[in-house]
Amino acid sequence: MRYFFLLFFIGLVASAVSQSIETVIQKGHELAVLSVAISPDSNYVATGSRDKSAKLWELSSGREVRSFLGHQASVNNLEFSKDGKYLITANGDGTAKIWEVKTGKEMSTVKPDEERITDVAFDPNGKFFITVGFGQKARAWDLTTKKLVKEFDADGYAGSGGLIHVAVSPSGEWLAVGEDGFTVNVYRTSNWQKAWTFNQSELHSSCGGCYSDVNFTPDSKYLLKASNNDEVAKYDLTTGKKVLTYQKKSSDLRSAVYSRDGKRMALCGEKMVTIFDAVKGDSLRTIIPDIKAELNQASFTADGKRLLIACDNNIVLMYDVATGKKVGELSGFLNQRDKGGLSYDPNSYWDSYIAKYIRYKNNLLLSPDSKTLLKGKFGNKLKRWDIASGKTAMEYVGHEKAALCYQYSRDGKKLLTGGGDGKIILWNAEKGDTLLTIKSYDDPIFDIHFSSDESQIISSSWDGTLKIHSAVNGRRLHYFKLAEGSAYQSLFSRNDLYVFTATLKEGTDRLQMREVDTQKIIRTFEGHTDVISSLQLSKDGKRLLTASWDGSVRSWDIATGLTEKKLTAHQGAVHAAIYNLAETNIFSAGADRVIRKWNVADSKVTQTFQGHQAEVTSLQLTADEKMLISHSLDGVTKFWDLASGKEFFEHIHFGEKDWMVKNPSGYFNGTEKARQYIHFVDGLKTYSVDQFFTDFNRPDLLLKIFQTRGGDDGSMGIQGKLQKSPPPTIKVAAMQSSELGYADVFIKIIDNGAGVEQLKLFHNGKSVTLDPSGKNLPNGKGQSTTYRQKVILVGGTNVFSAIANNKDRIESDPNSVELFSEQTGRTSTCYLLAVGINQYKNPRMVLNYAKPDAESFEKVVDEKGTQLYKNMEVHTLYDEQASRSAILSKLDELAAKIRPDDVFIFYYAGHGSMVDDRFFFIPSESLRLYDVSSLQREAIEGSLIQEKFKNIQALKQLIVMDACQSGGSVELLATRGAAEEKAIAQLSRSASIHVMASAGSDQFATEFAELGHGLFTYLLIKGLQGEADGAPKDGKVTIYELKSYLDDQVPEWTRKLKGKPQYPYTFSRGQDFPVVIGN
Structure with a gap:
């Protein structure tokens, strides 16, 4: 939600465009948000998640600015440097990383010997940073050299469910380490000597799982110690004595933090946040979010007026501290998409395994004529769309839950699908009509394929079975109960006498070849150590190409079961691997978001394709092999010209109805709602897509760009437009007029160097006709004017927003203000x-x-x-x-x-x-x-x-x-x-x-x-x-x-x-x- 202030004279400087404009999708986090931090100026918010990413958000607009990608496990905690230029993250992969906030660039990494790092902290004076984790040590590192300066014992039990915490005082004088057993140790940073140990308890003589959070008052004179299942108290750092008890026992503690002015303290528990008077210790308000998920961490904005809460529902909630009311959230389309009836919660212990496997069932199919693309998981529909325009060509409606796997017949006239509802459906691909429906499973189907002559269908399910059905009448022909667990991938051999299965049960052979009639394993393929995510047979059927979550791609000799090639350049899981038509090259992609092209002869990488911001799950080559198509978990499909290696086109899908196509220059077309989920970012400055609607919404031009593979058409892209023509800046304020029933709306317009040509005012979203007599627009960089308009109020909330165009028709970001009117008004x-x-x-x-x-x-x-x-x-x-x-x-x-x-x-x-x-x-x-x-x-x-x-x-x-x-x-x-x-x-x-x-x-x-x-x-x-x-x-x-x-x-x-x-x-x-x- 956008927040508005009755402010006029705020210094605003248009930042110079010095780096490439980034296209950012408002994705939100895909898994639980574990941590939240506010930048020193309170303009930005950083969040850390179980989805392995940290994200930066613009607080005023709620826009996602960028993702910090590179960790291999949960981001447990994070913190901004005092100047706001850097972000440090603590990760479950045992690393701490420092990032440049403006670019998202990883600046450095340290990897202590901890099982996982649970917390980090910057020295406000810029000399050192602190890490702590379950390696029983807290460590101080030199910020310049990244060398270890000092280490301290830090007791923590990973099984307790809590984390070891650290904090450096605002003065940089003190370091506090919150440990297990309701213990906090405080050190002087001048000599790293221990000054105090606080572990008194009126409730326990000892306590495993009584982890402690720590925080300092803004003046660095006091320490907040909050221990799970124990008291929350304030200690004087001069005397070492407890001076205030906020709560005698805190259950299910998640975090405790002071506001920056030291007036409030927020105690975050599993289900609620209690706000205290930090000086007197009185409980002022309890916030109980109306969600089923647990809370993880709370943090105040710089002015102390809002509280941000990181939650297990993958969202950050925003509350007004004074009223206790929710005023917004930080989220994206991933938090709102239709999951097609697949309600497995990835944050739940019981659902996490199947949710993980279903997450990566995200394949993309190219039609045999290379004119359309097809994918499932559009709610419970499959969608086929035109490759050039991005517009939907056909929808397939028949599954009760999302379709997870699918294959075309060789002539493209039939489509075979397997769903989360356990149904197998054969479709007329052109008309979208169902030809055959087989209700074969009670659990989701993981994989499905035709036999070589397309008379049979092989499928495998989460229930640990594999079945072969007739493609003519749906009759079941063969049934396999797999001792090795569910087959994540299954495939016929070229002669249809054998089937290949890639199974999930740990401690067993991951890849097997089975004889159809006896169902016996006649060969195993030893090598992969994790889930096998894709299978492809060579044209002659003698080799099998596999990709795995163990980070490798392998080519197997089927006759011997031995590995012929092992390709290992990926960082993290590999989700897709395909041959080119001549089988001289292999293309692979996965968790590291880099697509690699390999030369089969020498197993060398010959080309890389970079640009995806999420894990790449699917690869396709067009029939002429001039274009590579890749698809990632965030709904982005990219098109690469193989001759140049450059991306020239992009499709983005946001669920069942909403889509956008765009090219790297910024020309776009798509649905109205899709435009709300995409924006452009230059450093830390964000621009909505609609600011460029007039000149860059070009469906006609996009068709030409696709046909020429992105050839130069002489048009200036968004990057060039912003360099030449920065949009104006708008600020809006409103107050009740002296005339009853009216409001005076004031609009300040600032020329940022490209003039101001048009001003628009909206009342509750409706355009208001402006009085031309008072409209004096600025003309010159840095100049500003203020326009006043009298507007009739309606009863209830009145939202006034304004935008202005520059002379090149680029719009300003809208700015808004709310005014409540209690007048009842006449009957409408x-x-x-x-x-x-x-x-x-x-x-x-x-x-x-x-x-x-x-x-x-x-x-x-x-x-x-x-x-x-x-x-x-x-x-x-x-x-x-x-x-x-x-x-x-x-x-x-x-x-x-x-x-x-x-x-x-x-x-x-x-x-x-x-x-x-x-x-x-x-x-x-x-x-x-x-x-x-x-x-x-x-x-x-x-x-x-x-x-x-x-x-x-x-x-x-x-x-x-x-x-x-x-x-x-x-x-x-x-x-x-x-x-x-x-x-x-x-x-x-x-x-x-x-x-x-x-x-x-x-x-x-x-x-x-x-x-x-x-x-x-x-x-x-x-x-x-x-x-x-x-x-x-x-x-x-x-x-x-x-x-x-x-x-x-x-x-x-x-x-x-x-x-x-x-x-x-x-x-x-x-x-x-x-x-x-x-x-």
Whole structure:
């Protein structure tokens, strides 16, 4: 959540662009967050996780800035240096690493002999740093040379569940080591002599598992000692005496910390955080997060107003200290994605093993014609998408839980899938219809393949069995019970007489060859020491290529069972290994995120491909072997030109519905929600994707870039744009006006060197028409002006936000402020304008269902809306009534009387036209769809309509467009479609309204007689009648519920009726609100 302050005169300097712009995906942590630290200036937050990573976040925006990757186990603790330039991390792999915060670069590593390092601390004076772990030692290291300076005994028991902790006082004078047995030792750093030992207890004479956390007061005069199952107390470092007891016994202790002003202390337990008056010792507030997960650590922001809590649910929660209310969280799409019914908790002891194995079932399939990609785990669907545009070509709906494994038939006409629901499904790959369903297992299926003649199916499951079924009728032909545990990988031999199995049970042979009829192991392959993650047979069937979590890739002689090649350059697990067509090269990738190309003849690495920010799980080569495609755990698919070795294209998927394609220069296309999960980072400065929407949202250009493998088109990328044209900076403040019911909104605009061309103000997400008389924009680097606008308040929360463009059309980051109004206001009215045109002046343009669609929409909103709104005012323009002048006049008429707390709904059914990247609504008198001069006279351009919508004051607006285009070749329509989608998105962004539109370009021009409507409006009406009412099922249909319903239902219905899924355009700007009361 963004936090806003009533501040104007803050010094802001635009940082120079000195390094490559990074594209950062708002992923969040994939496993439990164990630690949280706040930078000295409180602008940034660092988090450490069980997923082996540390992350940096921008506190004001909640954006993920970067990941610090390189550890091989949990990041147990971390700390910023005093100047905020460096971060130190303590890891379960036995290392401590120091990172440069601005770049994410690993600066140094120390590896003591500890089993694992549990805590680290910087000396505030920059002379040393401290590490401690379960090696029974705390160590001081010279910060410059990284040489060991001193070591101390530090008692800790790894099985206690607690950690050994260290802290250096703000003055640098003291070192405290919190140990087991409720003991804390304090040392003077000047001579490393022990000054105090605090281990008195009124509850225990000795205590294993009574680990202690330590923290100093800001003045370095006192020490906080918090021991699990014992007291939480404050000690005077001058006398060594206890001066205050906060709590006599703390159960399930996780952390204890003072605020930086020394006024508050937060005691974090497994389920709650208690905030104390640090001076008096009084308990002030208890925060009990409404989550099922355990808490791990708490930390105050620099001003002491917010508390951040690291949690086992993979999220950092933010609370207001004064009110105890949650005000935000640090999270990403990984924390919100649909897991397809696979609810195994990786943080649970009982689920952790199967969750780990399922996590890496993340394969990507390239169609035999190299035109589409396919993957499971889109909820319980599989999705096939176009390789050039990134748009979905087909969805496969049939599994009750996520599909984990899949294979095409050789001709690409059939698709075989195995799911987490234990089902095997054979599909018509082109149409998405199921040909055969086999409910064979109760547990997830790990692997599935056709036999060589594609008459049989081999599959293996978590339940420790392997089965062979007929691909014709689904009958089970063979059943194997595997003593060696579940087969993570299974594969037929070339002659189908044998099967290869890679099993999971530790202490057994990992790789076996079995005879099908007797089910006996006839050969084992000795060498791999961990999970085997991939199997591939050579073309002649004489060699087997394997990749393993033990970090190696091996080639085996099947006849002898002996290793022919062993490739060992990877750091950590290898998840994928494939041959090229001639089998002269091997490509491999895994946990270290580096793709390696090997020469088979001499086992040497000949090329590397670097760019992934998560573990790489899948590799594919196109049929012409000119392009390598790689896929990683974070949903990123990268495309590499093999001739140059460069990445030239990227697809990013965020779950079932949301995706983005982009190139390294920053040109992009994708869904609206996907843009919220991606941003650009320059050092520590973040930029939202939408700041570059006008010039860089280029679906047309991306198609050309893909076709030329990223060849130079002469366009300036985002890096160049920012160097030349930094965006302006905006600050917003608001206060109640002296005039009742109004607010005075102040916007400070700072020119950062590229001028300021346009200022926009939004009220609860809706664009506000600005008074031009007071709009004086700055003109010159460093100059600033303040603009004042009086705005009518609505009852409740009023959010005012603003953005400004520079002269190269790059937007500022939005800045916002909230103002609460207690006025009850008048009763709101819902205004509906429905336009439907069947009869056009040109008889060739006549439509069948536009007018009935508009009439039906008007009827359902009128009927259902009267139950929600006190007043409904309906206006209609049908056929010849819907002229250009009549539509524009009606919008002006409504603008004169609609107030901010009213609702405005505009429905249009008729022709639409896309010409020269401009969208036109086609009134009844229009004669031509694609003649620019005629359109400018007779039609209504989208930019004019959006200005009309801006002038309508209603903060809640919905625009519904069922506009079709007719005629033209498929290629022309495809080009129009890309431009049309951007134009409709721009309409939503510019007017800041909700827009739901059928995809024009003939996608929905087919009108289905059996429905009695155009498909889009048919489903729209069903949704408004109640089918769109989602969770919570409260009888109301809201904007976002309706949007989600259309996004789900339109592709499914078009797949059934037209053989191909097609997608509506749904863009949302502004706040959610109920549209009607459903059934």
